[in-house]
Amino acid sequence: MNRREFLAVVAAAWPAANAFARSAAKNLVIDSHAHLSFRASPADEGNEALVLDAADKLGIDQLCCSILPKRPATVEGFQTANRVMAAAHKRHPDRFLGYCFVNPGCGQAAVDEIRRCLDLPGFIGVKLYNEHLCTDPIVFPVIELATELRVPILHHAGHSHYPVKEQPKMSDGGRLAELAKRYPEAKLICAHIGGGGDWEWTIKALRHAKTVYLDTSGSVTDEAMVDMAVKVLTADRLLFGCDMSWTAGIGKIRAARLSAEDRRKILGGNMQQLLARRARPQ
Amino acid sequence: MIIDTNAYLGPYAFRQLRYNTADRLLRLMDTKGIDKAWVSSAAAITHRNVQPANEELAESVRRYRDRLIPLAVINPFYAGWQDDLTACRELLGMKGLRLYPNWHNYKLTDKCCLDLIDAATALRMLITIPIRVEDYRQRSWLVDVKDLTPAEIVPLIKAKPQARFVLLNGTGYTSSLLGKKNNDLPANYWIEISRLSTVMANEIGKLVEVLGSDRIVFGTGMPFNAPDPSFVKIEVLQLSRKDKDRICGENATTLMS
Numbered sequence: 228m229n230r231r232e233f234l235a236v237v238a239a240a241w242p243a244a245n246a247f248a249r250s251a252a253k254n255l256v257i258d259s260h261a262h263l264s265f266r267a268s269p270a271d272e273g274n275e276a277l278v279l280d281a282a283d284k285l286g287i288d289q290l291c292c293s294i295l296p297k298r299p300a301t302v303e304g305f306q307t308a309n310r311v312m313a314a315a316h317k318r319h320p321d322r323f324l325g326y327c328f329v330n331p332g333c334g335q336a337a338v339d340e341i342r343r344c345l346d347l348p349g350f351i352g353v354k355l356y357n358e359h360l361c362t363d364p365i366v367f368p369v370i371e372l373a374t375e376l377r378v379p380i381l382h383h384a385g386h387s388h389y390p391v392k393e394q395p396k397m398s399d400g401g402r403l404a405e406l407a408k409r410y411p412e413a414k415l416i417c418a419h420i421g422g423g424g425d426w427e428w429t430i431k432a433l434r435h436a437k438t439v440y441l442d443t444s445g446s447v448t449d450e451a452m453v454d455m456a457v458k459v460l461t462a463d464r465l466l467f468g469c470d471m472s473w474t475a476g477i478g479k480i481r482a483a484r485l486s487a488e489d490r491r492k493i494l495g496g497n498m499q500q501l502l503a504r505r506a507r508p509q
Numbered sequence: 510m511i512i513d514t515n516a517y518l519g520p521y522a523f524r525q526l527r528y529n530t531a532d533r534l535l536r537l538m539d540t541k542g543i544d545k546a547w548v549s550s551a552a553a554i555t556h557r558n559v560q561p562a563n564e565e566l567a568e569s570v571r572r573y574r575d576r577l578i579p580l581a582v583i584n585p586f587y588a589g590w591q592d593d594l595t596a597c598r599e600l601l602g603m604k605g606l607r608l609y610p611n612w613h614n615y616k617l618t619d620k621c622c623l624d625l626i627d628a629a630t631a632l633r634m635l636i637t638i639p640i641r642v643e644d645y646r647q648r649s650w651l652v653d654v655k656d657l658t659p660a661e662i663v664p665l666i667k668a669k670p671q672a673r674f675v676l677l678n679g680t681g682y683t684s685s686l687l688g689k690k691n692n693d694l695p696a697n698y699w700i701e702i703s704r705l706s707t708v709m710a711n712e713i714g715k716l717v718e719v720l721g722s723d724r725i726v727f728g729t730g731m732p733f734n735a736p737d738p739s740f741v742k743i744e745v746l747q748l749s750r751k752d753k754d755r756i757c758g759e760n761a762t763t764l765m766s
Binding site: 274277278280281284285385387388389422423424425426427446447448449450451452471473474475477478479481482483 | 524525526527528643644646647648649650653703704706707708709730731732733734735736737738739740741742745
């Protein structure tokens with residue numbers, strides 16, 4: 228059985244692996260941290276065309292998206308968001324991949340929603356926001372399920388030297404490192420190095436948490452940011468992302484002093500590997 | 510010709526800047542294809558007495574005046590600013606200012622600032638105003654300096670129609686009076702692009718529609734910021750070559766001539 232046949236078999240057996248089958252085809256540029264707009268109806272295409280237009284202009288092949296309802300998210304809110312995400316993937320299966328968004332505070336309903344979504348085509352991971360600190364035991368069932376399903380968890384994060392009144396339960400790189408110690412099998416992604424406060428702090432806090440990835444998204448384009456992340460964490464742990472800050476996202480990768488191989492890994496290779504974990508037999 | 514209207518030299522109090530000497534900045538500019546840059550002292554942002562930093566800046570660019578155009582940081586809330594301004598213009602040959610009201614403890618509409626604008630305008634100096642230095646979320650535990658808002662700038666623009674302002678490191682103009690059509694403001698302000706979008710919201714495209722391409726200028730924020738994102742903006746901007754040439758260099762040349 229050649230690679231293509233193998234992928235076809237895997238894809239048929241496991242819907243979410245379709246995404247991997249497509250992305251494994253070539254060195255794709257994959258935005259690991261994207262969003263689509265929340266809307267009540269899956270039939271409503273929202274900002275999908277605008278997002279695709281931006282991605283086309285910037286040479287982004289695939290976007291790993293989540294849709295965030297009003298927060299703190301209710302069960303109904305995240306179920307609606309994920310239904311819209313599923314519809315967006317159906318409309319643009321080669322472009323949009325989905326993170327299942329849940330509020331872990333909703334307990335079994337959150338766990339059930341992850342199981343439901345990750346059984347659908349196009350869902351590739353779990354997205355968590357700031358309803359709970361990632362080290363709160365209420366989050367653990369979600370981490371355990373994502374680990375069992377072999378999918379990454381993209382966790383909103385930021386480190387400020389001041390209390391962030393609007394986000395009292397925002398996690399940071401230090402907490403994600405702590406979570407990684409508890410769950411060394413989990414694949415955690417610390418969100419937006421360019422949108423999460425003191426990025427030097429975050430990079431240093433993640434140094435020894437080898438299973439935590441860092442995405443490069445966010446509006447901050449500070450010189451040396453990606454270079455420091457590569458130096459401290461290695462390119463193997465970085466994932467390209469924009470988080471809707473499009474030119475910032477592409478520009479900071481272009482600015483970084485990277486070998487061709489490291490650039491390939493960051494732009495999509497590492498994310499392809501994460502997607503491949505799902506498809507690979509355990 | 511590409512002119513970066515938003516560049517800096519010297520040390521910054523809260524973070525290492527890798528390209529903050531004239532030699533290193535020029536090397537970066539050569540790599541990226543930037544012909545000239547308007548530079549001011551990053552150290553002066555946090556110094557009480559800014560003038561030694563202005564003098565240091567002038568000395569550091571002395572051999573490169575064809576490419577590095579120094580601007581003075583003046584604090585009108587500090588003793589002797591009039592002397593500093595005169596020295597910067599007449600002895601150090603600086604043709605413009607950078608103002609940091611929130612870092613230097615004054616408001617743009619305070620009398621001291623209005624006096625500075627008058628004095629600088631009389632000396633035919635351009636006034637540049639960075640809306641922020643760094644992203645507010647990463648500020649040090651030592652200082653809590655907020656970004657300026659477009660709304661704070663409007664009264665100054667109105668009050669001093671003869672002055673010429675360049676607004677740096679800003680965003681959100683299209684939802685403020687500064688980016689509205691028929692806003693009844695004098696056409697005495699220019700907007701720099703480093704934090705503006707070109708896709709989805711496309712703030713640069715909208716500002717060009719409202720203000721014209723002759724009111725937008727190229728800038729990067731280097732060495733605080735990587736210059737590349739600004740180039741990506743220009744690449745994807747759906748404007749004519751002529752409009753892009755204006756933005757990338759012609760407008761800045763006119764402003765500084």
